[in-house]
Amino acid sequence: MNANAQLFDYVLRLADNGLVLAQRLGEWVGKGPVLEEDIASTNVGLDLLGQARLWLAYAGEIEGREAPPGRTEDELAFLRDSGAFRNLLIVEQPNGHYGDTIARQFLFDQWHVLVLAELAGSRDARIAGIAAKAEKEARYHIERSTDWLVRLGDGTAESRARMQCAIDALWMYTGEMFAVDAAERALIDAGIAADVAALEGPWTAAVRSAFAEATLDVPADGWMQGARARGGKQGVHTEHLSRLLAEMQILPRSWPEARW
Amino acid sequence: MSDAAPVASGATPPPATETGPAPASVWRALASVVDPEIPFVSIVELGIVRGVERDRDGWTITLTPTYSGCPATRVIEEDVRAAVLAVTGAQARIVTALAPAWSTEWIAPEARRKLRDAGIAPPHPVGSAAASAPRTIAFHRAVPVRCPRCGSTRTRELARFGSTACKAQYRCADCLEPFDYFKPH
Numbered sequence: 393m394n395a396n397a398q399l400f401d402y403v404l405r406l407a408d409n410g411l412v413l414a415q416r417l418g419e420w421v422g423k424g425p426v427l428e429e430d431i432a433s434t435n436v437g438l439d440l441l442g443q444a445r446l447w448l449a450y451a452g453e454i455e456g457r458e459a460p461p462g463r464t465e466d467e468l469a470f471l472r473d474s475g476a477f478r479n480l481l482i483v484e485q486p487n488g489h490y491g492d493t494i495a496r497q498f499l500f501d502q503w504h505v506l507v508l509a510e511l512a513g514s515r516d517a518r519i520a521g522i523a524a525k526a527e528k529e530a531r532y533h534i535e536r537s538t539d540w541l542v543r544l545g546d547g548t549a550e551s552r553a554r555m556q557c558a559i560d561a562l563w564m565y566t567g568e569m570f571a572v573d574a575a576e577r578a579l580i581d582a583g584i585a586a587d588v589a590a591l592e593g594p595w596t597a598a599v600r601s602a603f604a605e606a607t608l609d610v611p612a613d614g615w616m617q618g619a620r621a622r623g624g625k626q627g628v629h630t631e632h633l634s635r636l637l638a639e640m641q642i643l644p645r646s647w648p649e650a651r652w
Numbered sequence: 653m654s655d656a657a658p659v660a661s662g663a664t665p666p667p668a669t670e671t672g673p674a675p676a677s678v679w680r681a682l683a684s685v686v687d688p689e690i691p692f693v694s695i696v697e698l699g700i701v702r703g704v705e706r707d708r709d710g711w712t713i714t715l716t717p718t719y720s721g722c723p724a725t726r727v728i729e730e731d732v733r734a735a736v737l738a739v740t741g742a743q744a745r746i747v748t749a750l751a752p753a754w755s756t757e758w759i760a761p762e763a764r765r766k767l768r769d770a771g772i773a774p775p776h777p778v779g780s781a782a783a784s785a786p787r788t789i790a791f792h793r794a795v796p797v798r799c800p801r802c803g804s805t806r807t808r809e810l811a812r813f814g815s816t817a818c819k820a821q822y823r824c825a826d827c828l829e830p831f832d833y834f835k836p837h
Binding site: 428429431432435436438439440441442443445446517520521522524525526528529532535536539 | 717720721722723750751752754810811814817821835837
């Protein structure tokens with residue numbers, strides 16, 4: 393991969409996290425546990441989708457530097473197959489019950505804020521601009537997902553047990569958040585990408601602190617998706633992603649060039 | 653002729669240092685364009701017009717989105733084009749500036765009053781004690797948001813998100829009315 397292709401791939405990683413998680417959150421529309429949470433889930437999804445559009449538009453421009461004009465944000469969102477998606481595996485995991493959704497959101501939000509704060513200082517001005525804007529939104533998301541983690545964790549015996557179970561099930565996917573492959577390493581060295589390996593410490597501290605308040609246990613050490621296993625960032629996904637994409641992409645795939 | 657709006661300092665009125673009537677008339681036209689989700693506040697008062705510049709073929713208007721996913725962005729761009737065309741007869745080119753990121757600090761004082769009159773509690777200053785008060789118990793923040801209807805500060809947050817991306821839902825314990833709070837951002 394040359395430098396341009398590396399940058400394209402990296403920006404896609406940022407874009408696809410937001411795009412896929414926004415689609416998952418959108419699945420709650422009309423069936424949230426309470427109206428306020430229905431609205432909150434979709435508002436968080438809307439922020440993430442807006443961020444994804446900014447990243448995808450930039451990815452298309454980067455692609456266009458070598459193969460003009462480059463794909464549009466819609467082409468990138470709707471006409472790629474799962475193997476071309478670069479999101480973390482955690483964001484494509486199914487919604488489950490509301491505790492599962494909150495667990496996924498909490499673990500992601502804690503990571504997202506740290507990454508965006510790093511990227512706000514990127515040497516790539518476009519990345520820095522998008523990240524600085526997205527960070528303000530992500531800081532708000534984290535308050536809500538932490539509130540719910542604490543409420544459900546430090547709730548009834550039933551809600552605590554379910555929250556713990558949700559965290560335990562998703563825990564192995566968090567390893568991938570901090571795994572750096574060769575392509576990403578080159579961009580970190582160039583001052584463009586966030587060095588996620590260095591963010592594991594702050595993330596773990598923040599997560600442990602919230603778990604303590606929520607009376608939840610930190611999951612036992614076990615197998616982690618990470619550096620030695622190819623995962624979402626390399627386009628190797630769980631089966632859940634292709635089902636999600638089937639629903640998300642059906643309209644433009646069935647009616648190409650359809651206009652709103 | 654270039655007029656960049658002041659950055660990060662309260663209101664963004666038409667700059668006082670106009671050198672000709674044309675940019676001022678464009679600013680006035682833009683002051684008639686509203687955010688469709690808060691249709692009593694203009695986009696100039698909201699602080700999302702960041703620049704008005706004459707170029708060879710017409711005008712370049714620099715806008716910044718409030719939130720990344722704000723669904724009103726597209727409508728606002730169309731309304732800006734129409735407003736500029738109506739007053740100058742020329743086309744407007746829209747440039748989106750992401751940095752510096754929009755902040756509620758850029759909302760004009762007059763617009764804050766309009767928000768309150770419309771039943772929306774205006775945002776606290778970003779970074780103020782009120783806006784960044786630590787959580788005591790989850791879901792209960794020691795942020796004294798004043799009820800826009802009766803003025804009471806005995807209010808509580810119902811939900812972190814409200815009718816649009818920029819608002820949260822509150823309820824007043826005195827007049828019992830629910831209301832929107834424009835989130836400090």
